[in-house]
Amino acid sequence: MGIGTLHNYIDGEWRVSGATESMPVMNPATTEELGQVPVSPATEVDRAATAASVAQQEWRRVPPQERIQYLFKLKSLLERDFESLAETITIECGKTLKESKGELQRAIENVEVACGIPTLMQGYNLEDIAQGIDEIMIRQPVGVAAVIAPFNFPAMIPFWFMPYALACGNTYIVKPSEKVPLTMEKVFHLLEETGLPKGVVNLVHGAKETVDAILDHPQIRAISFVGSSPVARYIYSRAAEQGKRVQCQGGAKNPIIVLPDADLEMTTRIVADSAFGCAGQRCLAASIALTVGSVRDNFREAIATTATERKVGFGLDEGIQMGPVITQNSQQRIHGIIDRGTQEGAELLIDGRNPSIPGYEKGYFVRPTILDGVNAGSAIAGTEIFGPVLGLMHVDSLDEAISLINQSPWGNMACLFTSSGGSARKFRYEVEAGNIGINIGVAAPMAFFPFSGWKESFFGDLHGQGRHAVEFFTQTKVVIERWPKTWSRQF
Numbered sequence: 001m002g003i004g005t006l007h008n009y010i011d012g013e014w015r016v017s018g019a020t021e022s023m024p025v026m027n028p029a030t031t032e033e034l035g036q037v038p039v040s041p042a043t044e045v046d047r048a049a050t051a052a053s054v055a056q057q058e059w060r061r062v063p064p065q066e067r068i069q070y071l072f073k074l075k076s077l078l079e080r081d082f083e084s085l086a087e088t089i090t091i092e093c094g095k096t097l098k099e100s101k102g103e104l105q106r107a108i109e110n111v112e113v114a115c116g117i118p119t120l121m122q123g124y125n126l127e128d129i130a131q132g133i134d135e136i137m138i139r140q141p142v143g144v145a146a147v148i149a150p151f152n153f154p155a156m157i158p159f160w161f162m163p164y165a166l167a168c169g170n171t172y173i174v175k176p177s178e179k180v181p182l183t184m185e186k187v188f189h190l191l192e193e194t195g196l197p198k199g200v201v202n203l204v205h206g207a208k209e210t211v212d213a214i215l216d217h218p219q220i221r222a223i224s225f226v227g228s229s230p231v232a233r234y235i236y237s238r239a240a241e242q243g244k245r246v247q248c249q250g251g252a253k254n255p256i257i258v259l260p261d262a263d264l265e266m267t268t269r270i271v272a273d274s275a276f277g278c279a280g281q282r283c284l285a286a287s288i289a290l291t292v293g294s295v296r297d298n299f300r301e302a303i304a305t306t307a308t309e310r311k312v313g314f315g316l317d318e319g320i321q322m323g324p325v326i327t328q329n330s331q332q333r334i335h336g337i338i339d340r341g342t343q344e345g346a347e348l349l350i351d352g353r354n355p356s357i358p359g360y361e362k363g364y365f366v367r368p369t370i371l372d373g374v375n376a377g378s379a380i381a382g383t384e385i386f387g388p389v390l391g392l393m394h395v396d397s398l399d400e401a402i403s404l405i406n407q408s409p410w411g412n413m414a415c416l417f418t419s420s421g422g423s424a425r426k427f428r429y430e431v432e433a434g435n436i437g438i439n440i441g442v443a444a445p446m447a448f449f450p451f452s453g454w455k456e457s458f459f460g461d462l463h464g465q466g467r468h469a470v471e472f473f474t475q476t477k478v479v480i481e482r483w484p485k486t487w488s489r490q491f
């Protein structure tokens with residue numbers, strides 16, 4: 001590829017950034033440099049926010065039914081360019097082409113749901129709250145909103161928010177991850193092709209300096225963030241201090257429980273996909289498997305075999321089941337956590353460090369890794385690894401497993417594998433996490449449901465997607481009206 005330095009899209013134009021700093025964008029499988037991303041300064045955030053603010057005055061007056069016509073067009077353009085967008089995701093992010101297509105499909109589904117805005121955005125009313133007095137609740141847009149996105153889903157995550165924001169009459173700024181900015185660049189060419197009025201959508205590349213300018217800008221009224229928990233916490237407090245509406249989806253350490261009555265073949269396949277799919281770089285990746293009672297040995301053996309058989313390589317190549325991790329730093333960090341696990345007493349059942357992948361020897365690969373006998377209180381039991389590493393823990397009962405999960409500070413996802421309805425209900429009822437899977441390994445809510453992280457995995461109130469997004473991107477206005485009979489004209 002080699003596309004030089006990326007441009008921002010502000011006020012309907014592609015603009016060269018005046019940034020003094022830029023960062024390389026790499027293909028993590030080949031380590032080829034794909035381009036440079038500018039660290040846009042505060043002046044460029046200001047330009048985007050001002051353009052968005054001016055555009056919003058007109059955009060909010062466009063009837064919802066007309067606003068969604070741009071989204072219908074966007075859906076068809078995303079479908080037209082589906083293959084090339086998916087390839088771009090794989091090239092910059094490392095996941096397999098199948099995984100890239102899956103995330104793109106999820107992005108499109110959010111566009112589809114947002115097309116229901118003329119219904120979803122409706123308020124409610126009641127006649128005669130007192131004699132002759134009526135009360136109505138109207139939803140109005142918040143103004144200018146922005147998303148700060150992580151690297152692991154370059155296409156999907158901005159779509160958890162942007163289509164709803166636009167459909168509700170807001171204008172928007174996207175700040176993609178500096179590690180994977182190419183996909184959004186392509187998406188913005190499609191947004192341009194829809195003919196959206198200038199200033200309605202804006203793309204500002206950058207890193208911390210750019211984010212801080214977004215957080216502090218007085219014209220940006222709402223912030224959506226997805227990324228690691230320490231940054232989520234920082235963004236939540238800084239944006240809230242500025243009086244903004246803010247939702248921050250953070251990191252995770254997702255447990256799954258395997259009961260002795262689970263279907264072992266199905267469970268193993270699903271848990272392996274969850275732990276090693278997207279090279280473990282999913283906020284819904286299974287990270288700890290708690291085996292209960294007699295299933296311990298059989299599950300350990302089966303998951304070890306599956307992990308060893310996984311085909312690792314460049315995601316565009318045929319038959320590849322797992323790609324690299326995002327950067328060399330990430331690779332080294334994962335190596336360090338594996339070392340730490342063994343120092344804390346876990347047994348390295350499968351060691352995926354330092355693999356040699358033919359043709360991609362320099363790539364940032366870590367093969368599936370399994371640590372057995374992880375101790376409940378150890379650092380590795382509570383640290384988000386964000387790599388293809390599964391820890392195994394063994395307990396005697398479902399109660400013990402649920403209690404361990406509930407002691408964790410994380411709350412993004414928890415899953416149970418069982419054939420017992422009673423166990424499933426108990427788990428669903430008692431476990432403290434926001435996304436629950438029963439015989440499901442990646443409990444990713446569909447676009448019409450909220451992406452419901454809890455605890456350290458989420459800071460805020462309203463989550464991304466579906467009705468939560470509609471509430472987040474609108475403010476309620478209540479009108480109380482009295483029209484005395486004596487004021488009616490007689491015609």
Ligand code: NAD
Binds near residue numbers: 252282
């Ligand atoms: P990250 O927190 O490093 O970066 C996310 C975004 O924040 C990027 O756009 C980055 O430019 C910006 N950023 C980074 N450091 C910053 C700082 N100090 N100040 C201001 N802005 C900063 O996350 P990542 O490595 O890109 O993504 C992986 C993380 O995202 C994992 O922890 C994963 O669990 C999480 N994640 C969560 C969800 C969810 O729905 N809960 C979904 C996907 C990913």
